[in-house]
Amino acid sequence: MAQRTRSEQADRIRHLLETEGPAIHAHASASNARRKETYGGTDDLEALRTDARAIKEDAIDRLPELIETVREAVEANGGTVYVADDAADANAYVSDVVRSEAADGADDGAAAAEPSVVKSKSMTTEEIDLNDALEADGIDVTETDLGEWVLQVADDTPSHIVGPAMHISREEIAELFNERFDPDDPFETAEELTRFARDHLGELITDADVGITGANFVVADSGTIALVTNEGNARKCAVTPDTHVAVAGVEKLIPTLSDLEPFVDIIAKSATGQPISQYVTMLSPPTDSPTLDFDSPDEPITTGNDAADDIAETADDTGDPNRDFHLVLLDNGRTDMREDDQLRETLYCIRCGACSNSCANFQSVGGHGFGGETYSGGIATGWEAGVHGQESAAEFNDLCTGCTNCVDACPVKIDIPWINTVVRDRVNRSGEPESYDFLVDGLTPDEEGSGLDPGKRFFGNIGTVAKAASATAPVSNWLADAGPVRGLLEHTIGIDRRRDLPTFRRESLVDWFEGRGGFAASKKHAMRADSRDVGADVDREVVLYPDVYTNYVDVDRGKAAVRTLEALGVPVRVPDLPESGRAALSQGMIATADRQASRLYAALAEDLDAGRDVVVIEPSDLAAMHREYERLLPESSFERLRDGSYEICEYVYGLLENGADPSVLSTGDGAEPVAYHSHCQQRTLDLEAPTVAVLERAGYAPETSSAECCGMAGSFGYKREYYELSMDVGERLATQVEDAETVVASGTSCGDQLEALLERDVPHPIELLAPGEYRA
Amino acid sequence: MTVDTVGRFERALEGLEVGLERVAAADASERIERIVEEPAVGAPLPFEGVSLPDSVTTHPTTAEVAAARTGVTPVGFAIAEYGTVAVESTADGAEPISLYPERHVAVVAESDVVPDISAGFDRLEAGFDAGRDSVVFATGRSATADMGDLVHGVHGPGDVHVIVLEDR
Ligand code: SF4
Numbered sequence: 005m006a007q008r009t010r011s012e013q014a015d016r017i018r019h020l021l022e023t024e025g026p027a028i029h030a031h032a033s034a035s036n037a038r039r040k041e042t043y044g045g046t047d048d049l050e051a052l053r054t055d056a057r058a059i060k061e062d063a064i065d066r067l068p069e070l071i072e073t074v075r076e077a078v079e080a081n082g083g084t085v086y087v088a089d090d091a092a093d094a095n096a097y098v099s100d101v102v103r104s105e106a107a108d109g110a111d112d113g114a115a116a117a118e119p120s121v122v123k124s125k126s127m128t129t130e131e132i133d134l135n136d137a138l139e140a141d142g143i144d145v146t147e148t149d150l151g152e153w154v155l156q157v158a159d160d161t162p163s164h165i166v167g168p169a170m171h172i173s174r175e176e177i178a179e180l181f182n183e184r185f186d187p188d189d190p191f192e193t194a195e196e197l198t199r200f201a202r203d204h205l206g207e208l209i210t211d212a213d214v215g216i217t218g219a220n221f222v223v224a225d226s227g228t229i230a231l232v233t234n235e236g237n238a239r240k241c242a243v244t245p246d247t248h249v250a251v252a253g254v255e256k257l258i259p260t261l262s263d264l265e266p267f268v269d270i271i272a273k274s275a276t277g278q279p280i281s282q283y284v285t286m287l288s289p290p291t292d293s294p295t296l297d298f299d300s301p302d303e304p305i306t307t308g309n310d311a312a313d314d315i316a317e318t319a320d321d322t323g324d325p326n327r328d329f330h331l332v333l334l335d336n337g338r339t340d341m342r343e344d345d346q347l348r349e350t351l352y353c354i355r356c357g358a359c360s361n362s363c364a365n366f367q368s369v370g371g372h373g374f375g376g377e378t379y380s381g382g383i384a385t386g387w388e389a390g391v392h393g394q395e396s397a398a399e400f401n402d403l404c405t406g407c408t409n410c411v412d413a414c415p416v417k418i419d420i421p422w423i424n425t426v427v428r429d430r431v432n433r434s435g436e437p438e439s440y441d442f443l444v445d446g447l448t449p450d451e452e453g454s455g456l457d458p459g460k461r462f463f464g465n466i467g468t469v470a471k472a473a474s475a476t477a478p479v480s481n482w483l484a485d486a487g488p489v490r491g492l493l494e495h496t497i498g499i500d501r502r503r504d505l506p507t508f509r510r511e512s513l514v515d516w517f518e519g520r521g522g523f524a525a526s527k528k529h530a531m532r533a534d535s536r537d538v539g540a541d542v543d544r545e546v547v548l549y550p551d552v553y554t555n556y557v558d559v560d561r562g563k564a565a566v567r568t569l570e571a572l573g574v575p576v577r578v579p580d581l582p583e584s585g586r587a588a589l590s591q592g593m594i595a596t597a598d599r600q601a602s603r604l605y606a607a608l609a610e611d612l613d614a615g616r617d618v619v620v621i622e623p624s625d626l627a628a629m630h631r632e633y634e635r636l637l638p639e640s641s642f643e644r645l646r647d648g649s650y651e652i653c654e655y656v657y658g659l660l661e662n663g664a665d666p667s668v669l670s671t672g673d674g675a676e677p678v679a680y681h682s683h684c685q686q687r688t689l690d691l692e693a694p695t696v697a698v699l700e701r702a703g704y705a706p707e708t709s710s711a712e713c714c715g716m717a718g719s720f721g722y723k724r725e726y727y728e729l730s731m732d733v734g735e736r737l738a739t740q741v742e743d744a745e746t747v748v749a750s751g752t753s754c755g756d757q758l759e760a761l762l763e764r765d766v767p768h769p770i771e772l773l774a775p776g777e778y779r780a
Numbered sequence: 781m782t783v784d785t786v787g788r789f790e791r792a793l794e795g796l797e798v799g800l801e802r803v804a805a806a807d808a809s810e811r812i813e814r815i816v817e818e819p820a821v822g823a824p825l826p827f828e829g830v831s832l833p834d835s836v837t838t839h840p841t842t843a844e845v846a847a848a849r850t851g852v853t854p855v856g857f858a859i860a861e862y863g864t865v866a867v868e869s870t871a872d873g874a875e876p877i878s879l880y881p882e883r884h885v886a887v888v889a890e891s892d893v894v895p896d897i898s899a900g901f902d903r904l905e906a907g908f909d910a911g912r913d914s915v916v917f918a919t920g921r922s923a924t925a926d927m928g929d930l931v932h933g934v935h936g937p938g939d940v941h942v943i944v945l946e947d948r
Contacts, residue, residue: 174928
């Protein structure tokens with residue numbers, strides 16, 4: 005796929021925001037809200053997720069063996085298994101089956117019409133473009149899932165794994181159908197459209213030569229395929245025609261029937277928030293169900309022998325002899341994914357779509373904005389990179405801000421942001437001659453190569469940029485705001501000129517702290533609190549992490565953190581520390597992030613050894629330490645840092661719990677409303693609650709926002725092609741909080757975005773809490 | 781405990797807008813007669829002393845299945861937690877009979893209503909071991925939101941009734 009230019013991409017996103025955004029947002033956000041609610045009401049959710057993940061890990065590990073097991077089982081049932089290497093192989097096989105089946109039917113005296121196939125929704129057949137291949141062979145193909153059928157009529161592509169036509173509104177469908185089918189009374193309601201579809205598709209199903217389905221799961225040892233639907237069309241396609249072809253990726257195999265249980269229990273919860281889907285069909289074809297022969301409508305469907313009515317007695321191992329079944333297991337890159345330490349997790353995916361629904365960007369522009377040949381949103385980067393190659397994943401991969409909203413949504417606990425980071429890293433490197441085999445080599449710890457996009461290089465090295473800008477402030481600020489410079493920034497690295505740039509401070513937090521006497525002075529302040537008996541009953545010392553933004557731009561929140569800790573009896577150090585690697589990770593510069601993580605750990609090792617606590621203000625930096633460092637540091641170093649580092653308000657909460665007196669803080673009157681927006685990564689780390697608790701203890705009445713994050717306001721939102729998208733996402737949040745007199749936000753990007761949209765100050769909660777009146 | 785389980789089943793079905801009636805085996809035929817809308821087709825009921833009313837055609841032709849407004853079938857077991865009935869793919873056509881007509885009347889023995897999905901899987905596994913290895917968990921009514929709003933009765937029934945045989 006040719007890369008679009010920035011302005012082409014900007015135009016396309018603007019177009020999608022206008023055309024597909026509203027319908028997608030309505031559906032995806034509703035599914036997401038129901039998922040959250042259902043997850044919340046499921047007692048054993050974590051156990052289910054853990055089980056589901058463990059079963060997938062095991063199954064992918066044993067994949068070659070499971071393929072042999074299922075082959076034996078299906079053959080014993082009287083069916084056939086075909087393992088297809090790639091799309092062409094699978095398509096040719098299915099086409100052969102359909103043509104020979106239709107030829108057999110014709111011998112029986114039926115009219116020699118075009119062979120016909122009815123299909124139930126399957127992303128796997130989308131992946132291999134099966135419909136096109138069959139049609140090229142003169143086979144008539146009809147999708148029976150209503151959403152898929154709408155797309156077929158509209159000649160469009162799916163924009164969502166679960167709701168393929170989610171981007172088309174009822175009005176648009178009615179218009180399309182009225183034009184195409186020219187009914188006597190034009191269609192208007194969903195009811196009318198559905199009834200028409202049911203009748204129209206019903207006839208096609210009864211006339212079809214072959215039914216094709218996908219499979220949500222395939223149970224290896226019994227040869228059972230599990231199909232999950234709400235409409236009931238998968239069952240009809242599978243059992244009405246006497247030949248059934250199921251096409252499934254090899255990753256759908258699970259060992260035994262009991263392994264199916266957690267998936268049956270969780271798939272609908274994650275996909276749509278339903279407790280269970282309407283139809284979970286478990287078929288071990290060929291089945292005993294009699295075939296319905298619509299060419300001989302007056303034949304009884306059964307033998308009519310009541311003596312055989314006992315269900316147990318009619319069951320046998322070979323099914324109705326008139327039935328034929330083919331299981332096509334598709335490889336198409338999956339074996340290579342299994343060998344790839346970074347992409348392997350993708351194969352655990354059960355394609356529930358929860359990752360897309362929980363994604364703020366996806367909710368705004370839908371899957372077509374995410375691109376990809378077949379799969380879109382969330383986990384699609386992994387799928388596209390695996391089955392269609394990196395090129396296909398490159399473009400839309402850029403829309404992942406790494407916010408981690410999807411991490412808690414995924415029923416099999418896939419670290420989707422990490423997969424996006426890895427693929428981004430590989431795409432970054434793909435301009436280099438020596439980068440041919442990253443897909444299997446995994447990560448290489450070299451420095452970033454010369455092929456890197458200048459914008460990525462800029463944002464990935466934001467620490468260096470900030471340092472220079474701070475050193476030259478206010479000249480740098482003045483320059484940055486000047487028209488010609490903005491034009492240059494937009495032109496060279498794509499920073500949208502409508503976006504306010506951060507104002508760099510001449511005096512960094514580290515300098516300020518040194519200037520007021522460093523650790524010695526801090527200790528004095530803390531001891532004063534202790535002597536007045538208002539401090540916490542602990543003997544701790546804190547190393548406050550001066551992230552790039554706190555150090556050079558929002559220095560005030562750093563000062564507020566220092567003053568708060570001291571007032572609660574804890575002395576603070578603010579050393580000049582290396583970057584965390586967060587910025588580099590966001591740009592997919594893993595080698596740079598890896599180096600920075602090691603440097604930061606080395607710089608903190610002595611403090612950790614001395615038992616000092618590392619306190620972090622910026623949630624995304626804390627998330628790097630608590631999540632991504634697991635991939636970057638040796639295990640013991642990672643654990644050490646994770647266990648010794650805290651988010652600022654979480655830490656304050658701990659101090660209050662240990663006896664510190666909240667009245668030394670700036671307190672409210674007990675009822676003062678405060679709108680609080682946590683931060684996506686902070687929420688994933690379960691750190692929203694401590695901030696809320698601290699605000700309450702200090703006499704405020706915090707209300708938390710429920711909107712998905714505005715993470716687009718980070719470096720993503722600065723980029724010209726994403727400016728509108730970033731505003732669209734941000735608006736949803738701003739609308740939620742705008743009525744509150746005081747609005748606080750923990751994350752830099754959230755705060756920036758809110759300040760731009762609300763046109764007022766949006767401090768970090770610690771600034772509200774710090775002694776000495778923030779608003780003064 | 782069975783009573784509680786059936787109560788739980790009933791509440792789950794209520795949420796799905798599926799009616800549940802408890803009847804004694806002796807009264808089942810008459811109750812089914814009242815619920816079916818004709819023409820009706822059915823799969824023979826394997827419960828002793830329970831037979832389908834005469835108005836329900838057993839061993840139907842393909843045309844009769846296609847034209848029927850109601851399909852009556854036994855179900856192997858039911859899962860109270862989710863309001864699920866397990867329809868087996870048997871040679872007497874329970875699967876198409878439960879799927880094609882607009883209304884499905886599912887008949888289950890009280891002793892076959894299990895509390896939760898895990899107990900349901902125990903039953904499922906026992907059935908698989910005995911060779912009954914094609915089963916549909918049907919929960920509520922066929923539904924879609926693909927046409928812009930939630931609509932019931934798409935490819936499957938839009939109307940479901942469950943009859944629990946109390947003394948079985
Ligand atoms: S990655 Fe997880 S959340 Fe996303 S579709 Fe796959 S299973 Fe669902």
